Amino acid sequence: MHIATIGAWILATGLVSAKTCYNATVPVPVSARNGVFDNLSTPKNNMEATMFSIAATRQGGNFTEDALTGYATVSGHYNISAQYCMPNSSASSNSSQPVLQILTHGIGFDKTYWDLPYNNFNYSYVDYALSRGYHTLSYDRLGLGNSSHGDPKSEIQAFLEVEVLAQITRSLRNASLSGIRTRPSKIVHVGHSFGSYLTFALSATYPDLSDGLVLTGFSTNSSFTPQFVAGSNFQQARLDPSIRSRPGLNYSLGYLVTSNMGNVEYTLFDPPHYDPKILAFAEKIKQPVTVGELLTIAGLPQESKFSGPVLVMAGSNDMASCGGNCTATGGASESIPAAAKEAFPDAKTFSAYIQPNTGHGLNMHYNATGGYKQIADFLGNQGLSKNMKRLR
Ligand SMILES: *[C@@H]1O[C@H](CO)[C@@H](O)[C@H](O)[C@H]1NC(C)=O
Ligand SMILES: *[C@@H]1O[C@H](CO)[C@@H](O)[C@H](O)[C@H]1NC(C)=O
Ligand SMILES: *[C@@H]1O[C@H](CO)[C@@H](O)[C@H](O)[C@H]1NC(C)=O
Ligand SMILES: *[C@@H]1O[C@H](CO)[C@@H](O)[C@H](O)[C@H]1NC(C)=O
Ligand SMILES: *[C@@H]1O[C@H](CO)[C@@H](O)[C@H](O)[C@H]1NC(C)=O
Ligand SMILES: *[C@@H]1O[C@H](CO)[C@@H](O)[C@H](O)[C@H]1NC(C)=O
Ligand SMILES: *[C@@H]1O[C@H](CO)[C@@H](O)[C@H](O)[C@H]1NC(C)=O
Ligand SMILES: *[C@@H]1O[C@H](CO)[C@@H](O)[C@H](O)[C@H]1NC(C)=O
Ligand SMILES: *[C@@H]1O[C@H](CO)[C@@H](O)[C@H](O)[C@H]1NC(C)=O
Ligand SMILES: *[C@@H]1O[C@H](CO)[C@@H](O)[C@H](O)[C@H]1NC(C)=O
Numbered sequence: 001m002h003i004a005t006i007g008a009w010i011l012a013t014g015l016v017s018a019k020t021c022y023n024a025t026v027p028v029p030v031s032a033r034n035g036v037f038d039n040l041s042t043p044k045n046n047m048e049a050t051m052f053s054i055a056a057t058r059q060g061g062n063f064t065e066d067a068l069t070g071y072a073t074v075s076g077h078y079n080i081s082a083q084y085c086m087p088n089s090s091a092s093s094n095s096s097q098p099v100l101q102i103l104t105h106g107i108g109f110d111k112t113y114w115d116l117p118y119n120n121f122n123y124s125y126v127d128y129a130l131s132r133g134y135h136t137l138s139y140d141r142l143g144l145g146n147s148s149h150g151d152p153k154s155e156i157q158a159f160l161e162v163e164v165l166a167q168i169t170r171s172l173r174n175a176s177l178s179g180i181r182t183r184p185s186k187i188v189h190v191g192h193s194f195g196s197y198l199t200f201a202l203s204a205t206y207p208d209l210s211d212g213l214v215l216t217g218f219s220t221n222s223s224f225t226p227q228f229v230a231g232s233n234f235q236q237a238r239l240d241p242s243i244r245s246r247p248g249l250n251y252s253l254g255y256l257v258t259s260n261m262g263n264v265e266y267t268l269f270d271p272p273h274y275d276p277k278i279l280a281f282a283e284k285i286k287q288p289v290t291v292g293e294l295l296t297i298a299g300l301p302q303e304s305k306f307s308g309p310v311l312v313m314a315g316s317n318d319m320a321s322c323g324g325n326c327t328a329t330g331g332a333s334e335s336i337p338a339a340a341k342e343a344f345p346d347a348k349t350f351s352a353y354i355q356p357n358t359g360h361g362l363n364m365h366y367n368a369t370g371g372y373k374q375i376a377d378f379l380g381n382q383g384l385s386k387n388m389k390r391l392r
Protein backbone atom coordinates (compact mmCIF):
# COMPACT_ATOMS: atom_id res chain seq x y z
CA MET A 1 0.00 0.00 0.00
CA HIS A 2 1.15 3.41 -0.90
CA ILE A 3 0.75 6.03 1.80
CA ALA A 4 -0.40 9.22 0.13
CA THR A 5 -0.02 12.55 1.78
CA ILE A 6 -2.79 15.00 2.40
CA GLY A 7 -1.73 17.67 -0.05
CA ALA A 8 1.84 17.86 -1.24
CA TRP A 9 4.91 18.03 0.92
CA ILE A 10 5.40 21.72 1.56
CA LEU A 11 8.87 23.10 1.27
CA ALA A 12 9.51 24.75 4.61
CA THR A 13 11.20 27.99 3.73
CA GLY A 14 12.91 30.70 5.71
CA LEU A 15 15.42 28.41 7.29
CA VAL A 16 18.81 29.85 7.97
CA SER A 17 20.88 26.73 7.69
CA ALA A 18 21.88 24.59 4.76
CA LYS A 19 18.86 22.38 5.06
CA THR A 20 15.89 21.57 2.90
CA CYS A 21 12.84 20.41 4.80
CA TYR A 22 9.41 19.26 3.71
CA ASN A 23 6.33 19.25 5.90
CA ALA A 24 3.41 16.93 5.33
CA THR A 25 0.48 15.33 7.03
CA VAL A 26 0.52 11.61 6.41
CA PRO A 27 -2.46 9.30 7.01
CA VAL A 28 -1.19 6.26 8.88
CA PRO A 29 -3.41 3.20 9.27
CA VAL A 30 -2.75 1.44 12.58
CA SER A 31 -4.24 -1.02 14.96
CA ALA A 32 -3.14 -2.09 18.44
CA ARG A 33 -4.25 -3.93 21.51
CA ASN A 34 -4.83 -1.11 23.94
CA GLY A 35 -5.56 -1.24 27.65
CA VAL A 36 -9.11 -0.67 28.88
CA PHE A 37 -9.02 1.41 32.05
CA ASP A 38 -12.63 1.30 33.14
CA ASN A 39 -11.77 1.33 36.84
CA LEU A 40 -10.60 4.93 36.51
CA SER A 41 -12.48 7.94 35.22
CA THR A 42 -10.81 10.50 33.01
CA PRO A 43 -10.00 13.55 35.16
CA LYS A 44 -12.60 16.25 34.42
CA ASN A 45 -11.02 19.26 36.11
CA ASN A 46 -7.76 20.34 37.71
CA MET A 47 -8.54 18.90 41.11
CA GLU A 48 -9.15 15.50 39.51
CA ALA A 49 -5.94 15.89 37.48
CA THR A 50 -4.04 16.18 40.76
CA MET A 51 -5.96 13.20 42.19
CA PHE A 52 -4.69 11.23 39.18
CA SER A 53 -1.09 12.17 40.11
CA ILE A 54 -1.67 11.33 43.77
CA ALA A 55 -2.86 7.85 42.81
CA ALA A 56 -0.15 7.42 40.16
CA THR A 57 2.66 8.23 42.61
CA ARG A 58 1.41 6.29 45.63
CA GLN A 59 3.96 3.74 46.81
CA GLY A 60 3.17 0.12 47.40
CA GLY A 61 0.65 -0.52 44.66
CA ASN A 62 0.35 -0.78 40.91
CA PHE A 63 -1.77 2.10 39.66
CA THR A 64 -1.98 0.75 36.09
CA GLU A 65 -3.14 -2.64 37.30
CA ASP A 66 -5.81 -1.11 39.54
CA ALA A 67 -7.24 0.89 36.65
CA LEU A 68 -6.98 -1.90 34.06
CA THR A 69 -10.10 -3.97 33.39
CA GLY A 70 -9.11 -5.59 30.08
CA TYR A 71 -7.78 -5.06 26.58
CA ALA A 72 -9.43 -3.96 23.34
CA THR A 73 -8.29 -3.48 19.77
CA VAL A 74 -8.19 0.14 18.69
CA SER A 75 -7.75 0.99 14.99
CA GLY A 76 -7.79 4.09 12.89
CA HIS A 77 -6.41 6.07 9.99
CA TYR A 78 -4.62 8.79 11.87
CA ASN A 79 -3.06 11.92 10.45
CA ILE A 80 0.57 12.28 11.45
CA SER A 81 2.29 15.62 11.00
CA ALA A 82 5.84 15.01 9.84
CA GLN A 83 8.90 16.89 8.69
CA TYR A 84 11.54 15.34 6.42
CA CYS A 85 14.88 17.16 6.25
CA MET A 86 17.98 16.66 4.15
CA PRO A 87 21.17 18.63 3.69
CA ASN A 88 21.02 21.03 0.72
CA SER A 89 23.88 19.08 -0.79
CA SER A 90 21.62 16.08 -1.40
CA ALA A 91 18.38 17.97 -2.09
CA SER A 92 19.11 18.43 -5.78
CA SER A 93 18.95 14.75 -6.63
CA ASN A 94 17.05 12.77 -3.98
CA SER A 95 19.02 9.87 -5.39
CA SER A 96 21.47 9.40 -2.58
CA GLN A 97 20.93 6.48 -0.25
CA PRO A 98 21.02 8.29 3.04
CA VAL A 99 21.12 6.95 6.54
CA LEU A 100 17.81 8.17 7.88
CA GLN A 101 17.19 9.02 11.52
CA ILE A 102 13.58 8.73 12.71
CA LEU A 103 13.16 11.04 15.68
CA THR A 104 10.48 10.45 18.33
CA HIS A 105 9.99 13.22 20.90
CA GLY A 106 9.10 12.83 24.57
CA ILE A 107 6.46 14.14 26.96
CA GLY A 108 6.11 17.92 27.02
CA PHE A 109 7.09 18.48 23.40
CA ASP A 110 6.18 17.99 19.76
CA LYS A 111 8.61 17.48 16.87
CA THR A 112 9.98 21.00 17.49
CA TYR A 113 12.15 19.42 20.20
CA TRP A 114 14.46 18.10 17.49
CA ASP A 115 14.71 21.32 15.52
CA LEU A 116 14.51 24.10 18.09
CA PRO A 117 14.40 27.44 16.29
CA TYR A 118 15.69 29.16 19.47
CA ASN A 119 18.86 31.28 18.92
CA ASN A 120 18.88 30.79 15.17
CA PHE A 121 18.61 27.01 15.42
CA ASN A 122 21.93 26.65 17.23
CA TYR A 123 20.33 24.00 19.49
CA SER A 124 18.88 22.10 16.53
CA TYR A 125 19.52 18.35 16.61
CA VAL A 126 18.31 18.16 13.01
CA ASP A 127 20.85 20.74 11.83
CA TYR A 128 23.67 18.85 13.50
CA ALA A 129 22.58 15.47 12.09
CA LEU A 130 22.31 16.96 8.61
CA SER A 131 25.77 18.46 8.92
CA ARG A 132 27.00 14.89 9.39
CA GLY A 133 25.19 13.71 6.26
CA TYR A 134 22.05 12.19 7.79
CA HIS A 135 18.48 12.72 6.70
CA THR A 136 15.85 13.09 9.43
CA LEU A 137 12.17 12.41 9.81
CA SER A 138 10.56 13.96 12.87
CA TYR A 139 6.86 13.81 13.64
CA ASP A 140 4.33 14.87 16.20
CA ARG A 141 3.45 11.75 18.17
CA LEU A 142 -0.07 10.45 17.73
CA GLY A 143 -2.47 12.52 19.81
CA LEU A 144 -0.30 15.62 19.95
CA GLY A 145 0.47 18.85 18.17
CA ASN A 146 -0.62 18.77 14.54
CA SER A 147 -1.16 15.01 14.48
CA SER A 148 -4.64 13.57 15.10
CA HIS A 149 -5.84 13.94 18.65
CA GLY A 150 -7.99 11.24 20.22
CA ASP A 151 -9.53 9.93 23.40
CA PRO A 152 -6.84 10.57 26.04
CA LYS A 153 -7.62 7.43 28.03
CA SER A 154 -8.76 4.64 25.70
CA GLU A 155 -7.07 5.66 22.45
CA ILE A 156 -3.85 7.67 22.84
CA GLN A 157 -1.72 5.03 24.54
CA ALA A 158 1.87 3.87 24.16
CA PHE A 159 0.74 0.65 22.40
CA LEU A 160 -0.94 2.48 19.50
CA GLU A 161 1.97 4.92 19.25
CA VAL A 162 4.46 2.07 18.84
CA GLU A 163 2.39 0.87 15.87
CA VAL A 164 2.49 4.36 14.35
CA LEU A 165 6.27 4.40 14.64
CA ALA A 166 6.44 0.93 13.06
CA GLN A 167 4.17 1.90 10.18
CA ILE A 168 6.06 5.12 9.43
CA THR A 169 9.31 3.15 9.46
CA ARG A 170 8.01 0.49 7.05
CA SER A 171 6.78 3.04 4.56
CA LEU A 172 10.05 5.00 4.66
CA ARG A 173 12.04 1.80 4.23
CA ASN A 174 10.30 0.94 1.00
CA ALA A 175 9.98 4.55 -0.18
CA SER A 176 6.19 4.38 -0.16
CA LEU A 177 5.67 7.37 2.08
CA SER A 178 4.31 9.58 -0.63
CA GLY A 179 6.69 12.20 -1.93
CA ILE A 180 9.73 10.82 -0.14
CA ARG A 181 11.45 9.20 -3.05
CA THR A 182 14.74 8.61 -1.31
CA ARG A 183 15.16 5.04 -0.16
CA PRO A 184 17.36 5.02 2.92
CA SER A 185 20.26 2.60 3.04
CA LYS A 186 19.77 2.30 6.78
CA ILE A 187 17.37 3.59 9.40
CA VAL A 188 18.39 4.63 12.89
CA HIS A 189 15.74 5.33 15.53
CA VAL A 190 16.41 8.14 17.97
CA GLY A 191 14.15 8.87 20.89
CA HIS A 192 13.88 11.25 23.78
CA SER A 193 12.31 10.18 27.09
CA PHE A 194 8.83 8.72 26.36
CA GLY A 195 9.91 8.66 22.70
CA SER A 196 12.83 6.46 23.79
CA TYR A 197 10.42 4.08 25.54
CA LEU A 198 8.40 3.83 22.33
CA THR A 199 11.62 3.29 20.36
CA PHE A 200 12.71 0.59 22.81
CA ALA A 201 9.30 -1.09 22.42
CA LEU A 202 9.56 -0.88 18.62
CA SER A 203 12.90 -2.70 18.77
CA ALA A 204 11.44 -5.34 21.09
CA THR A 205 8.33 -5.92 18.96
CA TYR A 206 9.79 -5.50 15.46
CA PRO A 207 13.58 -5.89 15.84
CA ASP A 208 14.10 -6.01 12.06
CA LEU A 209 12.74 -2.52 11.48
CA SER A 210 15.79 -0.75 12.88
CA ASP A 211 19.52 -0.68 12.14
CA GLY A 212 20.49 1.21 15.28
CA LEU A 213 19.01 2.78 18.40
CA VAL A 214 19.82 5.97 20.24
CA LEU A 215 17.79 6.34 23.42
CA THR A 216 18.23 9.74 25.06
CA GLY A 217 16.73 10.77 28.40
CA PHE A 218 16.41 7.07 29.09
CA SER A 219 17.08 4.49 31.76
CA THR A 220 15.37 1.24 32.68
CA ASN A 221 15.15 2.21 36.35
CA SER A 222 11.57 3.29 37.00
CA SER A 223 12.27 4.47 40.56
CA PHE A 224 12.19 8.10 39.50
CA THR A 225 8.89 8.15 37.62
CA PRO A 226 6.98 9.40 40.70
CA GLN A 227 9.44 12.30 40.96
CA PHE A 228 8.77 13.14 37.34
CA VAL A 229 4.99 12.92 37.69
CA ALA A 230 4.85 14.90 40.95
CA GLY A 231 7.35 17.48 39.71
CA SER A 232 5.27 18.01 36.58
CA ASN A 233 2.24 19.10 38.65
CA PHE A 234 0.02 18.00 35.76
CA GLN A 235 -3.14 20.02 35.14
CA GLN A 236 -5.71 20.07 32.34
CA ALA A 237 -4.10 21.23 29.07
CA ARG A 238 -7.30 22.87 27.87
CA LEU A 239 -7.23 25.22 30.88
CA ASP A 240 -3.54 26.09 30.53
CA PRO A 241 -2.67 29.65 29.43
CA SER A 242 0.31 28.63 27.26
CA ILE A 243 -1.71 25.96 25.41
CA ARG A 244 -4.72 28.27 25.08
CA SER A 245 -2.58 31.00 23.56
CA ARG A 246 -1.82 28.74 20.60
CA PRO A 247 -4.75 28.61 18.18
CA GLY A 248 -5.61 25.26 16.68
CA LEU A 249 -4.49 23.22 19.69
CA ASN A 250 -7.72 21.77 20.95
CA TYR A 251 -7.20 19.22 23.69
CA SER A 252 -10.01 17.45 25.50
CA LEU A 253 -10.10 16.84 29.25
CA GLY A 254 -7.60 14.13 30.17
CA TYR A 255 -4.77 15.77 28.23
CA LEU A 256 -2.49 16.98 31.02
CA VAL A 257 0.35 19.47 30.95
CA THR A 258 2.99 20.79 33.37
CA SER A 259 1.38 23.74 35.18
CA ASN A 260 4.10 26.34 34.93
CA MET A 261 7.69 27.19 34.13
CA GLY A 262 8.84 25.95 37.56
CA ASN A 263 7.56 22.48 36.71
CA VAL A 264 9.31 22.59 33.32
CA GLU A 265 12.52 23.63 35.09
CA TYR A 266 12.25 20.87 37.70
CA THR A 267 11.61 18.07 35.21
CA LEU A 268 13.88 19.09 32.32
CA PHE A 269 16.71 21.37 33.37
CA ASP A 270 19.99 21.24 35.25
CA PRO A 271 20.72 24.67 36.74
CA PRO A 272 22.70 26.71 35.85
CA HIS A 273 23.74 25.03 32.62
CA TYR A 274 21.18 26.63 30.34
CA ASP A 275 20.08 29.98 29.04
CA PRO A 276 17.18 31.14 31.28
CA LYS A 277 15.40 32.35 28.15
CA ILE A 278 15.30 28.83 26.70
CA LEU A 279 13.37 27.78 29.81
CA ALA A 280 10.76 30.41 28.96
CA PHE A 281 10.84 29.11 25.39
CA ALA A 282 10.21 25.54 26.62
CA GLU A 283 7.17 26.79 28.54
CA LYS A 284 5.97 28.62 25.43
CA ILE A 285 6.09 25.51 23.21
CA LYS A 286 5.13 22.90 25.83
CA GLN A 287 2.75 20.09 24.89
CA PRO A 288 0.68 17.72 27.01
CA VAL A 289 0.62 14.02 27.82
CA THR A 290 -2.48 11.84 27.96
CA VAL A 291 -3.60 9.84 30.95
CA GLY A 292 -3.56 6.82 28.62
CA GLU A 293 0.14 7.36 27.93
CA LEU A 294 0.96 7.68 31.62
CA LEU A 295 -1.00 4.49 32.33
CA THR A 296 0.72 2.41 29.63
CA ILE A 297 4.43 3.19 30.09
CA ALA A 298 4.61 0.36 32.64
CA GLY A 299 3.02 -2.11 30.22
CA LEU A 300 5.64 -1.76 27.48
CA PRO A 301 8.13 -4.61 26.90
CA GLN A 302 10.95 -4.80 29.46
CA GLU A 303 13.46 -6.58 27.25
CA SER A 304 14.54 -6.23 23.62
CA LYS A 305 16.20 -8.89 21.49
CA PHE A 306 17.41 -6.18 19.10
CA SER A 307 20.77 -7.25 17.66
CA GLY A 308 22.09 -3.96 16.29
CA PRO A 309 24.02 -1.23 18.09
CA VAL A 310 22.44 0.66 20.99
CA LEU A 311 23.47 3.96 22.55
CA VAL A 312 21.76 5.13 25.72
CA MET A 313 22.38 8.72 26.75
CA ALA A 314 21.18 10.72 29.72
CA GLY A 315 22.09 14.07 31.20
CA SER A 316 24.38 13.81 34.25
CA ASN A 317 21.62 15.34 36.39
CA ASP A 318 18.65 13.90 34.53
CA MET A 319 15.68 13.91 36.93
CA ALA A 320 13.31 11.50 35.18
CA SER A 321 15.95 8.92 34.19
CA CYS A 322 18.22 9.10 37.24
CA GLY A 323 16.53 11.09 40.02
CA GLY A 324 18.94 13.95 39.34
CA ASN A 325 22.22 12.02 39.57
CA CYS A 326 23.06 9.37 36.99
CA THR A 327 26.24 8.18 38.72
CA ALA A 328 24.71 7.59 42.18
CA THR A 329 24.27 3.83 41.87
CA GLY A 330 25.68 2.69 45.18
CA GLY A 331 28.14 0.62 43.15
CA ALA A 332 25.48 -1.48 41.39
CA SER A 333 26.58 -0.32 37.94
CA GLU A 334 28.76 2.31 36.34
CA SER A 335 25.74 4.59 35.96
CA ILE A 336 21.98 4.24 36.07
CA PRO A 337 21.63 4.33 32.25
CA ALA A 338 24.46 1.75 31.96
CA ALA A 339 22.20 -0.73 33.78
CA ALA A 340 19.96 -0.73 30.68
CA LYS A 341 22.50 -3.13 29.11
CA GLU A 342 20.60 -6.01 30.74
CA ALA A 343 17.50 -5.12 28.73
CA PHE A 344 19.46 -5.66 25.48
CA PRO A 345 20.93 -9.17 25.82
CA ASP A 346 21.59 -9.50 22.07
CA ALA A 347 22.81 -6.01 21.16
CA LYS A 348 25.86 -5.99 18.88
CA THR A 349 27.22 -3.04 20.86
CA PHE A 350 25.78 -1.40 23.92
CA SER A 351 27.10 1.93 25.08
CA ALA A 352 25.87 4.28 27.81
CA TYR A 353 26.97 7.89 27.77
CA ILE A 354 26.41 10.50 30.47
CA GLN A 355 26.32 13.99 29.02
CA PRO A 356 27.89 16.36 31.61
CA ASN A 357 26.16 19.44 33.03
CA THR A 358 22.82 18.44 31.56
CA GLY A 359 19.32 17.57 32.77
CA HIS A 360 16.52 15.52 31.20
CA GLY A 361 15.91 18.04 28.39
CA LEU A 362 19.25 17.33 26.75
CA ASN A 363 18.66 19.46 23.65
CA MET A 364 18.07 22.61 25.69
CA HIS A 365 21.36 22.87 27.58
CA TYR A 366 24.33 25.03 26.58
CA ASN A 367 26.39 22.04 25.52
CA ALA A 368 23.63 20.26 23.58
CA THR A 369 25.73 20.03 20.42
CA GLY A 370 28.50 18.30 22.44
CA GLY A 371 25.96 15.52 23.00
CA TYR A 372 24.91 15.50 19.34
CA LYS A 373 28.52 14.92 18.37
CA GLN A 374 28.71 11.91 20.69
CA ILE A 375 25.66 10.43 18.98
CA ALA A 376 26.94 10.99 15.44
CA ASP A 377 30.39 9.65 16.39
CA PHE A 378 28.82 6.53 17.90
CA LEU A 379 26.72 5.91 14.77
CA GLY A 380 29.71 6.51 12.52
CA ASN A 381 31.79 4.01 14.49
CA GLN A 382 29.00 1.47 14.05
CA GLY A 383 29.01 1.84 10.28
CA LEU A 384 25.82 3.89 10.35
CA SER A 385 26.90 6.91 8.39
CA LYS A 386 26.33 8.01 4.84
CA ASN A 387 29.61 6.74 3.47
CA MET A 388 28.78 3.16 4.32
CA LYS A 389 26.99 1.42 1.49
CA ARG A 390 24.58 -1.27 2.52
CA LEU A 391 25.86 -4.72 1.69
CA ARG A 392 23.14 -7.03 0.50
C1 LIG B 1 6.90 23.20 8.93
O1 LIG B 1 6.85 22.66 10.25
C2 LIG B 1 7.62 23.39 11.20
C3 LIG B 1 7.52 22.66 12.52
O2 LIG B 1 8.03 21.38 12.38
C4 LIG B 1 7.08 24.80 11.32
O3 LIG B 1 7.89 25.54 12.19
C5 LIG B 1 7.08 25.46 9.94
O4 LIG B 1 6.43 26.70 10.06
C6 LIG B 1 6.33 24.60 8.95
N1 LIG B 1 6.46 25.21 7.63
C7 LIG B 1 5.46 25.24 6.75
C8 LIG B 1 5.77 25.91 5.44
O5 LIG B 1 4.36 24.77 6.98
C1 LIG C 1 19.19 25.44 1.60
O1 LIG C 1 17.95 25.20 0.93
C2 LIG C 1 16.86 25.93 1.50
C3 LIG C 1 15.56 25.43 0.91
O2 LIG C 1 15.73 24.89 -0.34
C4 LIG C 1 17.10 27.41 1.27
O3 LIG C 1 16.03 28.17 1.82
C5 LIG C 1 18.40 27.80 1.97
O4 LIG C 1 18.71 29.14 1.71
C6 LIG C 1 19.56 26.93 1.49
N1 LIG C 1 20.71 27.23 2.33
C7 LIG C 1 21.93 27.43 1.84
C8 LIG C 1 22.98 27.76 2.84
O5 LIG C 1 22.15 27.36 0.65
C1 LIG D 1 -10.42 -0.20 41.34
O1 LIG D 1 -9.62 0.84 41.83
C2 LIG D 1 -9.60 0.95 43.25
C3 LIG D 1 -8.73 2.15 43.59
O2 LIG D 1 -9.23 3.27 42.97
C4 LIG D 1 -9.02 -0.30 43.88
O3 LIG D 1 -9.08 -0.21 45.26
C5 LIG D 1 -9.79 -1.51 43.38
O4 LIG D 1 -9.13 -2.67 43.82
C6 LIG D 1 -9.84 -1.51 41.86
N1 LIG D 1 -10.69 -2.62 41.41
C7 LIG D 1 -10.22 -3.56 40.63
C8 LIG D 1 -11.21 -4.60 40.20
O5 LIG D 1 -9.06 -3.60 40.26
C1 LIG E 1 -7.14 13.64 8.43
O1 LIG E 1 -7.16 14.82 7.65
C2 LIG E 1 -8.17 14.80 6.66
C3 LIG E 1 -7.96 16.03 5.77
O2 LIG E 1 -7.79 17.16 6.54
C4 LIG E 1 -9.53 14.79 7.35
O3 LIG E 1 -10.55 14.75 6.39
C5 LIG E 1 -9.62 13.56 8.25
O4 LIG E 1 -10.83 13.59 8.98
C6 LIG E 1 -8.46 13.51 9.21
N1 LIG E 1 -8.47 12.24 9.93
C7 LIG E 1 -8.37 12.15 11.25
C8 LIG E 1 -8.40 10.79 11.83
O5 LIG E 1 -8.27 13.14 11.97
C1 LIG F 1 24.01 28.76 21.20
O1 LIG F 1 24.58 30.06 21.21
C2 LIG F 1 24.84 30.56 22.52
C3 LIG F 1 25.35 31.96 22.39
O2 LIG F 1 24.88 32.57 21.25
C4 LIG F 1 25.86 29.70 23.23
O3 LIG F 1 26.10 30.18 24.52
C5 LIG F 1 25.34 28.29 23.29
O4 LIG F 1 26.32 27.46 23.85
C6 LIG F 1 24.94 27.79 21.91
N1 LIG F 1 24.26 26.52 22.12
C7 LIG F 1 24.43 25.50 21.31
C8 LIG F 1 23.64 24.27 21.64
O5 LIG F 1 25.17 25.53 20.37
C1 LIG G 1 1.38 23.15 13.58
O1 LIG G 1 0.61 23.89 12.65
C2 LIG G 1 0.63 25.29 12.87
C3 LIG G 1 -0.34 25.91 11.90
O2 LIG G 1 -0.07 25.47 10.61
C4 LIG G 1 2.06 25.77 12.69
O3 LIG G 1 2.10 27.15 12.96
C5 LIG G 1 2.96 25.07 13.67
O4 LIG G 1 4.31 25.43 13.46
C6 LIG G 1 2.85 23.56 13.51
N1 LIG G 1 3.61 22.91 14.56
C7 LIG G 1 4.27 21.79 14.38
C8 LIG G 1 5.02 21.28 15.55
O5 LIG G 1 4.25 21.19 13.33
C1 LIG H 1 5.68 -0.62 1.94
O1 LIG H 1 5.35 -0.51 3.32
C2 LIG H 1 3.97 -0.32 3.56
C3 LIG H 1 3.81 -0.04 5.03
O2 LIG H 1 4.10 -1.18 5.73
C4 LIG H 1 3.24 -1.54 3.12
O3 LIG H 1 1.85 -1.38 3.36
C5 LIG H 1 3.48 -1.77 1.63
O4 LIG H 1 2.89 -2.96 1.25
C6 LIG H 1 4.96 -1.79 1.31
N1 LIG H 1 5.11 -1.69 -0.12
C7 LIG H 1 5.96 -2.43 -0.78
C8 LIG H 1 6.04 -2.18 -2.23
O5 LIG H 1 6.64 -3.29 -0.22
C1 LIG I 1 12.81 15.50 -3.51
O1 LIG I 1 11.86 15.04 -2.55
C2 LIG I 1 10.87 15.98 -2.23
C3 LIG I 1 10.04 15.45 -1.10
O2 LIG I 1 10.13 14.09 -1.03
C4 LIG I 1 10.05 16.28 -3.49
O3 LIG I 1 9.01 17.19 -3.19
C5 LIG I 1 10.99 16.86 -4.52
O4 LIG I 1 10.28 17.10 -5.70
C6 LIG I 1 12.11 15.89 -4.80
N1 LIG I 1 13.10 16.50 -5.66
C7 LIG I 1 13.54 15.89 -6.74
C8 LIG I 1 14.54 16.66 -7.52
O5 LIG I 1 13.18 14.77 -7.03
C1 LIG J 1 1.72 -3.00 36.83
O1 LIG J 1 0.64 -3.58 36.15
C2 LIG J 1 0.76 -3.61 34.74
C3 LIG J 1 -0.56 -4.11 34.18
O2 LIG J 1 -0.90 -5.34 34.73
C4 LIG J 1 1.93 -4.50 34.37
O3 LIG J 1 2.08 -4.53 32.95
C5 LIG J 1 3.19 -3.94 35.01
O4 LIG J 1 4.27 -4.77 34.75
C6 LIG J 1 3.01 -3.77 36.51
N1 LIG J 1 4.14 -3.06 37.06
C7 LIG J 1 4.88 -3.54 38.03
C8 LIG J 1 6.01 -2.69 38.47
O5 LIG J 1 4.63 -4.60 38.56
C1 LIG K 1 26.26 12.13 42.30
O1 LIG K 1 26.58 10.91 42.90
C2 LIG K 1 27.97 10.66 42.98
C3 LIG K 1 28.16 9.24 43.48
O2 LIG K 1 27.46 9.05 44.65
C4 LIG K 1 28.60 11.71 43.87
O3 LIG K 1 30.00 11.51 43.88
C5 LIG K 1 28.31 13.09 43.30
O4 LIG K 1 28.79 14.09 44.17
C6 LIG K 1 26.82 13.29 43.12
N1 LIG K 1 26.59 14.53 42.40
C7 LIG K 1 25.91 15.54 42.91
C8 LIG K 1 25.74 16.74 42.04
O5 LIG K 1 25.41 15.51 44.01
Ligand SMILES: *[C@@H]1O[C@H](CO)[C@@H](O)[C@H](O)[C@H]1NC(C)=O
Residues within 6 Å of the ligand: 221, 222, 223, 328, 329, 330, 332, 336, 339
Ligand atom coordinates in the same frame (compact mmCIF):
# COMPACT_ATOMS: atom_id res chain seq x y z
C1 LIG L 1 17.45 2.40 40.66
O1 LIG L 1 18.48 3.28 41.03
C2 LIG L 1 18.63 3.43 42.45
C3 LIG L 1 19.71 4.49 42.67
O2 LIG L 1 20.89 4.12 42.04
C4 LIG L 1 18.99 2.09 43.05
O3 LIG L 1 19.05 2.21 44.45
C5 LIG L 1 17.93 1.05 42.69
O4 LIG L 1 18.34 -0.20 43.13
C6 LIG L 1 17.75 1.02 41.19
N1 LIG L 1 16.63 0.16 40.88
C7 LIG L 1 16.68 -0.77 39.95
C8 LIG L 1 15.43 -1.56 39.74
O5 LIG L 1 17.68 -0.95 39.30
Ligand SMILES: *[C@@H]1O[C@H](CO)[C@@H](O)[C@H](O)[C@H]1NC(C)=O
Residues within 6 Å of the ligand: 354, 355, 356, 357, 367, 370, 371, 374
Ligand atom coordinates in the same frame (compact mmCIF):
# COMPACT_ATOMS: atom_id res chain seq x y z
C1 LIG M 1 30.35 19.12 26.14
O1 LIG M 1 30.00 17.80 25.74
C2 LIG M 1 31.10 17.00 25.32
C3 LIG M 1 30.50 15.67 24.90
O2 LIG M 1 29.85 15.07 25.97
C4 LIG M 1 32.09 16.85 26.48
O3 LIG M 1 33.18 16.11 26.03
C5 LIG M 1 32.52 18.21 26.96
O4 LIG M 1 33.34 18.07 28.06
C6 LIG M 1 31.31 19.05 27.32
N1 LIG M 1 31.72 20.39 27.68
C7 LIG M 1 31.36 20.96 28.82
C8 LIG M 1 31.84 22.34 29.03
O5 LIG M 1 30.63 20.39 29.65
